[in-house]
Amino acid sequence: MTDKKVLSKFQNALKKENLKLTKQRLSILDNIVSNTGHRECDEIYDQLKADGKNVSRATVYRTVSILEKYGIVRKLELGDGRARYEYKYGQGHHDHMICVETGEIIEFMSDEIEEIQDKIAKENGFEIIKHIHQLFVKPIKK
Amino acid sequence: MTDKKVLSKFQNALKKENLKLTKQRLSILDNIVSNTGHRECDEIYDQLKADGKNVSRATVYRTVSILEKYGIVRKLELGDGRARYEYKYGQGHHDHMICVETGEIIEFMSDEIEEIQDKIAKENGFEIIKHIHQLFVKPIKK
DNA sequence: GTGCGTGCAAACGGTTTGCATGCCC
């Protein structure tokens, strides 16, 4: 998805919610689109500040939550009480492996797993809205 | 695993950590062993209170965290900021499907998925310590 | 008897919110 498409997706989202396109919201979207990491709100906030954009922490939280609601951003919960966000169109769908020793985050993807979990949900009379699949791992000692 | 075995596992854990077996810790273990749900600390706390056991919220938090460390209990993070705990030997390993409409929690298990994720970790030079696999679902409309 | 455990309440930390002012539409 091009940056232009994302912007219009964001504009549609705002319209749907009766919200306005402010320069703060734009700065936040820009920052997220041009970043591939898995970042906390505070990191996004700090980078915006470093870039000379004046946006408050509160606005980052508020905006990121809109972006999540409209599927532009994905929220990760790694079990340490701090939410991470990643840009959803930076690449295809994937899940995460987290190294408990280094904190490194490795992305993975398995069509097989996706199919099986769809099947399991269906067998139970459900359809999947979203899923979390995280492997907490450590390096294999040689 | 029988209740007796769990108790001795707990006693070993306490010994390893140089901790004492107090009546509060016992009450909490009892309550968890005889319960199959996915409960928050506060629910455990309330039930203990209802059962006439005097245990403080702080002690519930402290004990549950020991139980988790020693694999007697499993911690679930459902993304709402409140941790749930389930007794690990109530049944075999499983993951969770959460209905976003009712909050109902359905357990599921797939050997296939377990194998694939082990393989993926291994291919990346890691071994899995634990994993989280949650499907957020909604009922299929007929 | 000693030192960890407990209960209480206060602290913590990420996130949310109320309010007065500012700015998009």
Added chain:
DNA sequence: GGGCATGCAAACCGTTTGCACGCAC
């Protein structure tokens, strides 16, 4: 010009922690 958005700081809420007293070993 009207009303939502912003920024600030305070509130929030689940969880953790410091401290003084109590109990297991």
